[in-house]
Amino acid sequence: MEKSDKRQRFEKVAGHRVQKILDTLTLLQNCSNRNNYEYSETDVEQMFSEISKALRDARSAYVGELNKVSKKGFTFKA
Numbered sequence: 001m002e003k004s005d006k007r008q009r010f011e012k013v014a015g016h017r018v019q020k021i022l023d024t025l026t027l028l029q030n031c032s033n034r035n036n037y038e039y040s041e042t043d044v045e046q047m048f049s050e051i052s053k054a055l056r057d058a059r060s061a062y063v064g065e066l067n068k069v070s071k072k073g074f075t076f077k078a
Contacts (some may be wrong), residue, residue, distance in 0.1 A: 028047075031037050
């Protein structure tokens with residue numbers, strides 16, 4: 001079965017964006033070297049709290065779209 005244009009576009013765009021996020025997290029991880037950077041446990045908690053919140057928000061957007069009820073309007077049931 002052939003993939004739809006929307007599916008192909010999603011795979012291409014989402015795939016690139018996920019990889020960009022993963023690459024950026026790797027760059028952030030490089031900042032963990034205490035020989036080069038100074039940070040506290042509070043700094044780490046603040047950073048990952050914000051990242052976690054953004055991740056939850058993004059997941060909620062997808063789950064919300066998957067759970068949308070089609071708006072057909074009101075009808076009486078027989």
